[in-house]
Amino acid sequence: xxxxxxxxxxxTFRGAAGWTPGRWILAIFIFISLMFTYSRSSYMALMGALxxxxxxxxxxxxxxxxxxxxxxxxxLLPRPSGEGVKLERVFSIEQRxxxxxxxxxxxxxxxxxxxxxxxxxxxxxxxGFGKEDILVSHSGAGFDNSFLFVAVSTGIIGLIFYIxxxxxxxVSGNLLIKTSLVAAIIHSLFLNSLFFPWVMLWLxxxxxxxxxxxxxxx
Numbered sequence: 671x672x673x674x675x676x677x678x679x680x681x682t683f684r685g686a687a688g689w690t691p692g693r694w695i696l697a698i699f700i701f702i703s704l705m706f707t708y709s710r711s712s713y714m715a716l717m718g719a720l721x722x723x724x725x726x727x728x729x730x731x732x733x734x735x736x737x738x739x740x741x742x743x744x745x746l747l748p749r750p751s752g753e754g755v756k757l758e759r760v761f762s763i764e765q766r767x768x769x770x771x772x773x774x775x776x777x778x779x780x781x782x783x784x785x786x787x788x789x790x791x792x793x794x795x796x797x798g799f800g801k802e803d804i805l806v807s808h809s810g811a812g813f814d815n816s817f818l819f820v821a822v823s824t825g826i827i828g829l830i831f832y833i834x835x836x837x838x839x840x841v842s843g844n845l846l847i848k849t850s851l852v853a854a855i856i857h858s859l860f861l862n863s864l865f866f867p868w869v870m871l872w873l874x875x876x877x878x879x880x881x882x883x884x885x886x887x888x
Contacts, residue, residue: 708755711860719853772799773813784825816858842880
């Protein structure tokens with residue numbers, strides 16, 4: 671959703687030739703849909719993408735405008751009953767911090783090469799983390815931070831190479847890729863979203879395209 675919204679916004683701000691009411695409507699519709707996720711990590715990812723876009727375009731007033739719109743939208747959101755729609759909820763924060771502590775403990779014991787890819791759930795089982803069904807639970811295979819997941823799986827060596835890979839994508843990509851990558855990275859600090867299938871598909875297509883273009887120009 672973030673990627674689609676950024677593309678529509680990019681087309682809107684191309685100039686008079688690129689501006690159409692349809693693109694504005696699409697951007698507003700997707701923005702409202704995003705706000706109704708009640709996801710604080712998504713809000714932060716959106717803000718990070720807008721800041722990145724504004725800095726590269728040197729349109730600094732967009733940062734203040736986007737921040738005001740985001741805050742006002744969050745305040746005006748309807749609040750039906752239920753913990754999941756409370757932006758001030760702390761239960762999920764406490765659970766996430768506990769999850770990070772578990773990952774940090776495993777990483778501290780396996781700092782160089784990690785526990786191995788697809789072995790996180792078995793490491794959690796060995797350390798006594800999680801519920802009894804951790805070997806079959808979907809959430810048992812990772813952590814609520816993609817970089818922590820990489821560190822636990824592949825150690826500091828794998829983490830360094832992964833960060834260098836993302837750096838290459840950021841440096842070589844156009845503005846849309848840069849803003850999308852920033853959004854994905856910010857979101858991945860709170861969920862293992864860099865390893866969601868649709869995000870991985872987007873990321874590896876971009877990496878493959880950049881590699882192919884670099885090889886062509888050599």
